Amino acid sequence: MRLSTVYLASLLFTSASFLSFSIDAADYVVSSQEEYKNVSSSLTPGDTIILTSGVWQDFEILLEGEGTSEAPITLKAESKGDVVLSGKSNLRLAGEHLVVSGLVFKNGYTPSSAVIAFRKNKESYANHSRVTDVVIDNFNNPDKQESDYWVALYGKHNRFDHNHLEGKRNKGVTVAVRLNSEASQENYHKIDHNYFGYRPTFGSNGGETLRIGTSHFSLTNSYTLVENNIFEQTNGEVEIISVKSGKNTLRGNVFLSARGTLTLRHGNGNIVENNVFLGNEVAHTGGIRVINKDQVIRNNYLEGLKGYRFGSGFTIMNGVPNSPINRYHQVENATITNNTFINVDHIHLAAGSDAERSAAPKSTIFKNNVVYNQNDTQPFSIFDDVSGISFRDNVTNTETASPIASGFDKQKISLKREGNGLFYAKGIAQGVDESLSVIDKESVGTSYYPKTVVSDDFDTGNTIAVEASAKALKNAIATAQNGDVLELAEGEFVVPSVLYIDDAITIKARNSQKTTLYFERTALFEIRDGGSLKLEGLVISGAQSPDSSGNSVVRTKKWGMVNNYRFTLANTIVKDLDINHSFSFFTSGKGAFADAITLSNNTFTSVSGDILRLDKEIEDYGIYNAEYVTLKQNTFTDIKGGVLKLYRGGTDESTFGPHLLMTNNVLNNVGNGKRNKKGASVFLHGVQVTDVQSNEFIQSGPLIIDHTVGEPITSVIDNTFTATPTIQIQELHAEGPHTAILKNNIVAGKEASNL
Template identity: 35%
Template sequence: MKKHVILSIFLFYFLSVLNAQDILVSNISEFNAALKNAPNGGTIILKNGVWKDVNLVAKGNGTKDNPIVIKAETAGNVILSGDSSLSISGTYVIVSGLWFKDGNTTQKSVVQFRTSSKDFAYNCRLANSTISYYDTKDPDLKNHWVDIWGKNNRVDHNNFTGKSSPGTTLVVWLKGDENIDNKHQIDHNYFGFRPDLGENGGETIRIGTSDNSMKSSKTVVEYNTFKNCDGEIEIISNKSANNIFRYNLFLESKGALTLRHGNNALVEHNVFLGSNIPNTGGIRVINEGHIIRNNLLIGLKGSGFRGPIVIMNGVPNSPLNRYNQVKDVDIQNNTIINCGPMTFGAGKDDERTLTPIRTVFANNIITNTDAGTILEIDDTIEGISFSGNIVDSEASVNSELFQKAEIDWVMVGSLPIPSENNAILTSVSKLKNSPSVDITNLERTTYASGAFNLGNTRIPRAISMITGPGWKPDIKKPVVKPTEQLIKPAIGAIRKAISSAPSGSIIKLEPGVYEIEKKIKIGKTITIQGAKEGQTILKMKDNTESTFDYFFRADPGAKIYLNDIEFLGDNGYDMKYAIVSPDENESGLYSIYVNNCSFKNFTNTNGGSIFKAYKGTKADTLSFINSKFKDSYRGLNLSYEKDLGMYSANVIFVKNSVFDNIEQFAINYTRNIPNVNLEGGELVVDHCVFNKVANTEKGRIIKNNGIHKVSILNSAFLYSYKAETPIVLSGIENTIKNCLIFDSGGIKVNKGAQEYDIINKNPKWEDKDAFIPSEKSPLLKANNGIETIGLKLE
């Protein structure tokens, strides 16, 4: 009894001492004073409320047993807003419970594990916190939400959601000896929505840089969730050596875990769930010595560099920032279900010529239910050894690489796992780096192909884990009202304005030449208004070192309005497109409305056109009114959709516009369908002029194969004298009416299509260049009795 009394008195005294060390502070001055009084341990509590425009400098030297703790009075109720930041340095400093929100930062880092270029953090920690939609004042500021310096630091149980500014969300730095072999731990975090940045630098995690990529980091990234991390193709960018990526869950994220630089990474026990969303990817492999095993990949619909497993080609004598050859890589016991094709030898070109060598691809399971392609081989794969790979699919495969077999699957929750009745899966042989456990960490007593033990009923830890802070942040995307801004001609001015403008905004351009230095992706509603009182010209930047394919790309959900702008495609760079759809197989409707614009000199003959729609995309509305398309290779190209019944736009309007001197077609809008009378697709061409378009024997001015409803009205087709049948209409909803055809072959109608009031006479221009008819022109109603044909001039 006496011992219990003594122990109770001791505990009471010890807790009293701890409480006495707790210091509650309510502003930055009190915080700084408290930190001076607790340099070697103790707890500083930040009072609940909004802390605006504060720079918390958490510098001190705690110990493992007596750390310096800086925490919120109530986790999640200390809001750091405005231009706030946190810097940590010293030893054993723990910061927790903060929420950075409603920010407008000017800082390169929101949180950094250093307080100066010489003062780094060691054994420090950021935990139980959130950074959400913390924006930058300067849209071009490439900032990071978390920069980790020093050694043995931990970032855990946090939520990082909504980074839209340029720059990686979380970076591990290896610059300087103080940061090598750092053994940082990044675990149990929730990495939420990151929109497509539209350029390089939108990674969620980057470990190292190209310059330091051969240095050892030994960072462990485990038990994290990555959901809708679409910033760029690299969700995680490994750029250093000896890192571990395990037990992570990738959900519906349009990118890949990329072993970009550095050697000897271990990638195991991760789960990738793509939900059949286009561009969702898996693991991309570059460099050497990696082990990739026991990963589960389901429903990833990316291809090329975004395939489920991608092995790249390398560059001879590669500089650090390019592509080292893949060597001594071991890829075993992964399960790939209903994904797009893997790609081996990816990226082959005149520079990337080194194929993978001494690489093992063994004991993996690949299955799909759509007979889709299993593997795309872009270069020789003689340096990759294949064994024990089982394919359960109707797809054709190379029997020297894969063995086809029917696998008996059972459902464990919503996961398909091979049952015990799969003798074919246990007929394979173990190799040097074959794992001793399966994806659920159960011992492999009976070795089998794939990530799971046969008959396993356990869920992988990557799915069953809980990530994020212990409190649930109610994260809401900020509602920002549309704005109207006037900008002057300058390099990058349009891109910057679009990046910072809320959806629904209007960007007004003063007269002049706007040099575009990077392609621009737009995923919101935006109006770009040229100057009506003078020319507003867009062209590629003079003397650019990095050319690009297009000016604007419409991402899914975009509504783009372009008015009174002149697009120039030459400028010595042979640009391919003015505007393009979302990337291939990017689902989600978009719309583009063009009024009083001109497009000139898009002459690239390597697939170029003024507008291009990629396969697997669909516009709701494409509208081109009062516009000119001149001296170009092709006009509007929507011909890449070859799948049965599919088409690239619900409706296309082309009105009061001119196509002049176009080498191939003006419009190519087609659908692969056995019966054109099945509903789908609409094209309206009204009061347009087509002059010297598709002037070849088999030239077609308008290609509309399979489009259900086509209306060509009040238009003139001129001087395509070599073309025999420039227009072919098929189906009961196809009509051409009140049109003039001169020196341009003849119209063909069939399968119920109809033509009315077609005139075959010389148009007789008063101004041939401007397409203004003379008083006696048959284009005028006074001379044809039906309706004005050609342009409606004000």
């Protein structure tokens, strides 16, 4: 409906041409998709479409028209944040000088390749257009491996600013700058003042938060400016930002507890300056990774970063001689100056050196930087010839080893935290400038949508008493909220149906090990999207389970989970999982991904299958089922399968895990069943971090470890193997002996430190 013309009094401009085209500009308030279609087909400069407040279901919006810089065509919400696009909805822009603001995308997913696309199709792009004050919140395809972008920038001179994006869980880059046509190259886009919130660990390649270009067009310049954004807990994969084009500038951005790095993956002549990386001692928090030619890295502040290798606080890579466009080009003519590194665990030089990546950095300067570690441990690791890097006038408080020591002045450094929240070395000219401005959360994203930090929901809600009946337990689970604790009365629960877990809840015995759960279906618990489960102080028996193969006590949804989950079992007795063969305790479904699985202080006896089956991703695409697996102080007796089968196949190097911590467990007669094809008590394939320490293996199958890619860190220390075969470790890709650390292990009564 046409409401009004622009008031003549507001048109007192000197340009007669401006008067001529804006005199008829109008505001259209629409409340249905049909009304939108009617008014959007003939928009003129200065027109505004206002969507009325409410939920717009299955709405695919096309905003198309030819506005001008003085009189853009605008689409906006009647009230910011109160127009919600849900179901199968998206937004496309095509034309000139378009502006969209105030919309929220949630409770659905895009039916196309992007939630917001700055194009109509391959022939029609948006230029000089802007999306601002928009929210995309957990707007995920229910198939986790179905890839899409949340934002795809095409065309030229577009701006994406003051938006809020959080919770991308399915495959695909959150924001992608596309250079796959001449009309989108040398684009001069601006991405600024956005809040990039939590992105959970994806568990394979395809979890970047921002990508500029692709390898196919990486020798093309983009001229994209990425400025004054905050990236908080953007943990999707090793590359938070993946720059795959040239002549981009990334400045003034802040990274908060974000796992991964700003990676100059492809393309030349990029500038990275005035950025702040605050790891807060979180695992895998990284800084900057340098590849290619003519990169400038200056005046960046990096503190409390724990990452290593490709995800370290600072990395200079080795390249591939005469590299194809999609591999690693040699670092050449990089300038790395006036950066400050405070309590950064790892700075890796010539990283990735191997038979293929043999081109060491050259013609590179590392100058006027400050490197300070409170624990007096120097952070540098050198993997190849670094004579092509000139180290000059740097200051450090630690001993720096040859061959780079001459480029560092070791001195006592006194730090002071200034008003911008950053540490400065008093009396030292090197490092970041004192005028460096650190953008805060209030200055980014939208003003109307909360910026929440994700934390563990277990044991944060109400405690609910549950009487000793299956019906009471089922009802309590159905009504429980995130963080609630269900406290079970003493007695026996015989559960006739699968209990579905849709929230993060704890189920515990009121009095430890005085409550027994039996179940009459193929599983007792099934974790579904949005669910996480903690079990504590129970007795769980499979004695009344169906007489069929393949039962589980706990399983995830069998296929298609998009949300990560957590599972904890503590102080519990698990027994009699042997009514038929292949009865496992925990089975992951395909596509399910656990942030953490923890078993502590439990007793398992008489199990015909495995304890933890985390091996459903067998296609070798770099996908796996769990990030952190922790086994502490458990006893496993008469387990025909393995305690753990953890599998990550493929050769991709973009993930952090899996990680295994296995300490102080006892395995007695584990892994000897005829259906245990590997014959292993513990089978690990492609695990990136393995710590097996102080365990006792008695009359059990061997510990088998397959190293794949990524320079896995494996330590097997202080374990005893009685009537158990020796440890089996093999390198499936790297040449030479395995890289595992083996110390103080006793096999058949003899010390075997270097098996």
